[in-house]
Amino acid sequence: MTDAAVTQTSPGEAQFGDYVALLKPRVMRLVTFTAAVGLIAAPGFVHPVIAVAAILCIAVGAGASGALNMWWDADIDRLMARTAGRPIPSGRVTGEDALAVGLTLSALSVMFLFLFGNAAAAGLLAFTIFFYAVVYTMWLKRATPQNIVIGGAAGAFPPMIGWAVATGGVSLESLLMFALIFLWTPPHFWALALFRNDDYAAAGVPMLPVVAGTRATRRQILVYALILAPAAILPAFTGIGGPLYLAVALMLNAKFVAGAWAIRNRDDAAAEADGYRVEKRFFGFSIAYLFLHFAVILLEATLRALGLGLGAWPMI
Amino acid sequence: MRGGMISMSKGIDNGLLPDSHEIYGRRRGRNLALGACLAGVVLMIFAVTVVKLAEGVDMRGYDHTFETVPSAPAAGAETSR
Structure with a gap:
C-alpha cells in the first residue's frame, strides 16, 4: 500500500x-x-x-x-x-x-x-x-x-x-401484543404510501397504491382498522390489561376507525387539494396510537406492581 | 534500505508521520465512539456476570453439568445392597 x-x-x-x-x-x-x-x-x-x-x-x-x-x-x-x-x-x-x-x-x-x-x-x-x-x-x-x-x-x-x-x-398476552403491532402496520404504512406514492412508483416497489390504486388502498385501510380494533381492545381482559387499558383502547380505536373512515370517504382530488392533510394526520396519529397502547400496558403493570390493580376485573 | 530512510525523513518533513496526519484527527471521533461502545459491552458483560453469580445461577459449561464418572457405581447401587 x-x-x-x-x-x-x-x-x-x-x-x-x-x-x-x-x-x-x-x-x-x-x-x-x-x-x-x-x-x-x-x-x-x-x-x-x-x-x-x-x-x-x-x-x-x-x-x-x-x-x-x-x-x-x-x-x-x-x-x-x-x-x-x-x-x-x-x-x-x-x-x-x-x-x-x-x-x-x-x-x-x-x-x-x-x-x-x-x-x-x-x-x-x-x-x-x-x-x-x-x-x-x-x-x-x-x-x-x-x-x-x-x-x-x-x-x-x-x-x-x-x-x-x-x-x-x-403466552396469550404476548401473542396479543404481537397482533396489535402486526395489524397496525398495514394501515400505518398504507397511509404513508398514499402521500408517498410517487416515491414507491419510481423505485418500482409494489406498494398497494402503486399496484391496486389509491381507491382500493383507502378501503383496505378501513378494513384493517376494523380488524385491528377488537384485537387492540382484547388485551384489556388479560393479565396485561385492566380498566385503564380498556378506557384508553376504546378511545384510541374509535379515533383510529374514524380516521380510516375519513380516508375511505375521500378521493385523490380532495386529498391533493388540501395536501393530503387527512392522510398525514392519520399517519401521525397512528404512531401515537401504538405508543399510547403500550404506554398504558406499562402503566397497568406499574399499578399491579404497586398493589393498585383491580382484583375483580374479568379476564379470559 | 538507505533509500527507505531518506523517504521516511521526507515524510517527517511533510508532516506525514502516522500520528500527525490530519486523517487521524478526522478519525479520532469515530475511534473514541467505538472505544466507548466496546467499553460499554465489557461493563455490561461484567455487570450481568455479577448479577447471575449473586442469584446463584449455574454458570458451568455444558460439559461440566453432569459429573458422571464411567467407572463409578450407578446411583443408588450402595443403598440396594
Whole structure:
C-alpha cells in the first residue's frame, strides 16, 4: 500500500454517526420501547441489569436487521427522496461495510441474548432478524403488494421477545401484543404510501397504491382498522390489561376507525387539494396510537406492581 | 534500505508521520465512539456476570453439568445392597 492510498480519503468518509444511521435509530426506539413493555408487563421478576442488557440486545438485533435491509435495498433507496440521504446511497458507507455491520451485530445480539436471557428469547430474536432481512426485504418487498402485511410481523416480535426474556416462553398476552403491532402496520404504512406514492412508483416497489390504486388502498385501510380494533381492545381482559387499558383502547380505536373512515370517504382530488392533510394526520396519529397502547400496558403493570390493580376485573 | 530512510525523513518533513496526519484527527471521533461502545459491552458483560453469580445461577459449561464418572457405581447401587 502506498502512502497515497493510506492518506487519501473521500470527503464523505464514514463517521460513527453514519454507522448508527445504518441501524435505523427511529425504528430502534420503537423496538426498545415495545420490548421493554413486554418484559416489564410479563409475570415474574427480572433483575434490572439483566433487563437492560436484554433490551439492548433486542434493540441491536433490530438495528442489525435494519443495516442488512439498507445493504440489500441500496439500489432502490437511491431512487426515493425519503431514503436517498441514507448512508449507502449517499456514498458515506459502502455496501460491504453495511453487510459486515449487519451480520456481525446480528450474531452478537442473538448470542448475548442467549447468554443474558434464555434460548426462547434468543431464538425469537434470530427469527425476527431473518424475517425482516430475508423474508420481508429480499423476498416480499419487491414481489407483492402484501409486503407490508406479512413483513409487519418483523416489527411485531419485540414485545414477544421481551416477554420471553421474563417467562422463557410465549403466552396469550404476548401473542396479543404481537397482533396489535402486526395489524397496525398495514394501515400505518398504507397511509404513508398514499402521500408517498410517487416515491414507491419510481423505485418500482409494489406498494398497494402503486399496484391496486389509491381507491382500493383507502378501503383496505378501513378494513384493517376494523380488524385491528377488537384485537387492540382484547388485551384489556388479560393479565396485561385492566380498566385503564380498556378506557384508553376504546378511545384510541374509535379515533383510529374514524380516521380510516375519513380516508375511505375521500378521493385523490380532495386529498391533493388540501395536501393530503387527512392522510398525514392519520399517519401521525397512528404512531401515537401504538405508543399510547403500550404506554398504558406499562402503566397497568406499574399499578399491579404497586398493589393498585383491580382484583375483580374479568379476564379470559 | 538507505533509500527507505531518506523517504521516511521526507515524510517527517511533510508532516506525514502516522500520528500527525490530519486523517487521524478526522478519525479520532469515530475511534473514541467505538472505544466507548466496546467499553460499554465489557461493563455490561461484567455487570450481568455479577448479577447471575449473586442469584446463584449455574454458570458451568455444558460439559461440566453432569459429573458422571464411567467407572463409578450407578446411583443408588450402595443403598440396594
